[in-house]
Amino acid sequence: MLKIAIVNDSMIATESLRRVIVSVPEYELVWTACNGFEAVQRCSKRCPDIILMDLIMPEMDGVEATRRISAEYECAILVVTATVDGYTGKVFEAMGAGALDAVNTPVLGESGQGEGRDSLIRKIDTIATLLHSKPYRRRQSDSAAGHPKPVTSGVPLIAIGASTGGPSALKEVLQALPADLGAAVAIVQHIDEQFAASFTDWLDEHTPLPVLIAKPGDRFEPGTALVCGREDHLVFSANGTLDYTPEPRELAYRPSVDVFFNSLAENYVNQLVGVLLTGMGKDGAAGLKAMRERGWITLAQDKETCAVYGMPKAAKELDAATEILPLGNIGPHLAKWVEHASSRGKEKLKSG
Template identity: 45%
Template sequence: MKIGIANDVAPVAEALRHAVTDGTGHQVSWIARTGPDALRLCLEARPDLVLMDLNMPGLDGVEATRRIMREAPCAILLVTSHPEDQVGQVFRALGAGALDVTATPVPGGGGNGAHELLAKIKTIGKLIRSDHVVPAVVRAGLQRVPSLAGPVRHLLAIGASTGGPVAIAAILAGWQAPLDTAVVVVQHIDASFAGHFARWLNDQLSMPARVVAENDVLQGGVVQVAQSNDHLTLSAGHRFHYRPEPLDYPYRPSVDVFFACVATHWAASATGVLLTGMGRDGAAGLLAMRRAGHATIAQDQASSAVYGMPRAAAEMGAAMNILPLGKIGAAIRDRIRE
């Protein structure tokens, strides 16, 4: 993989160069010391992946990400010191199109940081290839098993990836879901940052946002957020579980897997929403939901940070409605009122 590094601290940039090239087969195409340099180099020699620091002169990592995704789109991984102390910036950058975030490996600080960085690069390499395989749980042509009766009468299932955090906040902003309506979010994000994501959403929204723990039940009036690198599933008894299979599926947690569970086990009314993201995860699951009689919505191209997952849904006929981000929230509320 051809990799660009955007970091203005020379020793850190050199440590990153060494970490990603030492016996990995990756190549560092360039090192940029400023945000404008990163944009220019992406335009001149677009890499497969950019390792983007959040704090740089000229353009910070958020704005550099936004400009690169608009003018020379490529995969971007945030690699920055102490990301847990920069949560607001992290989620703005993820909303602008960055795929994921990891802490900068400390030079001379051991191999764990470099190992985590290389693991994320490996996963991103799988995401940007075209060999997408739909999980067997979605391919199988699921037989519907009605769920047990309960206080939740409508399930809003939202899936997103690249650009998703800001998009999710936008469609749920200023709204309190009724107590008989559950909201479940499956966002591609590393487990180490999922708790920060739930707390960030909690600050953005009028209703509470909480991470989903193993064996939790559906709750009305609350945004429940997947928090594991394992896949979130929903049983016929309205309980959440995490499972590692499919192990080799690069999208974690998988939107396809959760949407397929809704199609299989949820007999009451539901709405599936597939937002911006790289790849095809969620499209087959959204189609399963539509075939099960649920309402389905996909974000349109113009408002998507990356038009991958929604495009796949549109091509498969999985979405009953393809809408700009600014109209999805109203469509959800209209559906629930019906």
């Protein structure tokens, strides 16, 4: 049984959520709370598998409750609020504090059916799968055998993967990079496709670099950050362009950091640094290991600064990271790496 709790100050919303939970045999409602403060107290006595967390509540809002619960307890948090689009900033704050995803509160009729019910159940089931997922292992058929020879790109690349807590961590890393950065940035953040555009706009507003959604056929450009904008997996192709693929379909992580990192390890031939930030689960660890085995620099966020120490922990256990750094040091470290990489590139041009 999947143990679920509801945190919401609206009796109508709480009842709608309760009706959804009791309608699914595999779900068990363990408790409800009317604000964040009460939720923190209840977690200390009985921590559920998943919390359905509202954002706007008295005494303690959902962002602060998410931050406190994520710091103390191992449970997944799904933001469920009246209008996700109306609280975009708060949603990404909550995701930065440790929430996994967000969905609108369902509006149910007398029959128990209605708008948003199926979407909520899909989100809950996806999170349940993530809680028990295994790391992605690239099949032999995924290897470079028989593939075209990779095309050389002249652009140094920073490739970043993140999940739970990722939005605020990404913002801090990107804020430390100069607007005239001599490298491209590519980001895979576990996020619902419907939020990809608003997430990209939010990052763009808070960082010096232009931040855009990656489109099929895009190439890496210095001084630009590209964000995976679909639930399909972002991949770098041997012809030097980006694309999306639904395969492998069985992965719970969509988009998958491992799939993207492995495609870079297979096809990217210029200077590259891989970065794995905060997140639940193990996605990205195997891909970071593949990058390290190719001789590239690989960084993982340290335990103390992670909202959820899952993905970086898996990377550490695989010995996938050349360095493990506090979040505040990662951006400056990358800026120095780019400066060094650009100098090396200029030296090569002169010698050539």
